[in-house]
Amino acid sequence: MTPTHHVPEHALVEFVTGAGTEGAALAFACHVALCLKCAAEVASLEGLAGTILAAGAGQDLAAGALEAILARLDETPQLPAASRPAPSAPAFLAPCKLPAALLSVLPRNDGWRTVVPGMRVVDLPIVVPDGAVRLVRFKGGVTIPFHDHGGPEYIVVFTGALEEEDDGRRFARGDVSIRLPGERHEQRAVPGEPCVALVVNEGALRPLTLRGRLLLAIARAQGPRRK
Amino acid sequence: MEAASFPIRPAAPRRFAGASVGPPVESRVDEAAWLEAIATRADRAAFAQLFRRYAPKIKAHLRARGAAGAAADELTQEVMLVVWRKARLYDPARGSVAAWLYTISRNSLVNQARTARRRPDEAALADAFPEPDPPPTSEQALMAAQLRQSLAGSLSELPPEQREILEGAYWRGQTLQECAVERQIPLGTVKTRVRLALERLRGLMNGQARSTEE
8 A cells, every 4th residue: 555645855855864853764764665656756865965965076085094994994894785684573563564764773672561541652762852752552443632742743654544533634554644833633543453653752742631631641650661 | 155155066068958967977887886896896996986086075075064174084984984884785776876875974974963862772773774675666666766867957957046955955964944044034935945946856857847936
């Protein structure tokens, strides 16, 4: 299935130049891995980056730089082709077919915990002030009550689907949802199969309902597990 | 003011209107051949050629993105050592050598910043992230190849206000918000200029420049 919700072109420019945040970069890398259209777009924007690098006026390096690096080559082993074994997912996540960008940051130890009923998370090692970067497993039918965001939110769905309560827009495998502060919404995991998604919050969630505040209080009491 | 800081040389005469900028075709072939020689034969002479052509450009790029003098030299060496180590991972079907070098330079800068922020036990993960997933289908590789060509259009054909934004973003690593602040224009205007610039580059490729301010 081809995703229907994409990363906007200007955000892909920041993805290619590396100017975006680490959380956004992870989310976009996951989307791009699952989206033919955006992968082609990224390849095209990288081509432009190469053109700009090649056209740039150089600056001389310190004298002896070439000799210095040649002297270091002997102690710099070359990787064989396809050297890196693809990181593998825990068995229960295998059906999600997580992209390599996500697997490479997934903790090897089991760090899953229930934050609120129907929602299990594992923290990914990306530090966001006041926010969180997590792989989340929503039980089918679970709702995330009406809320606002203290910072940008990026969600990429890997399996199952999330649905916006107001307009019914559906985010399924590969789809990316980008929400900015002030964009309030309520989401629901589509009933049936569980939904596994990367959820990047670059700021605190701001629940706007009593139930939401209660759930957030419960979630905070669970606390992120620290090593 | 910004135009003066742009490091790209004045447009060289082109053989055809709308021909691609960047190294001519023969030198792209050279570059891919150098990388293959590095990958398959640990060819130091090929590495030296690549270093002479690109290390000064990489250094200038890293400096434009904030690396100070000696640090820019050291980081350039790091980037070129990654090229030596990972030469086998370069796939000419997926992009030009210059594009690959750009992504390695970018990743080195980004990883450096992230490693400084990360808790020590997690630093080891930093290296794994940049590897992209392999393209799932040959269809994707084909699509990517076509689109890649389409943006190697002539930057010098762009109106200065559009070119400056691409320069700020690609050469200096600015976010679009930073581009907007520096130029004292709204973020929406920056996004529009990016869109128009990319449309125009693609249009030039298709021989139908159709970019107009909306």
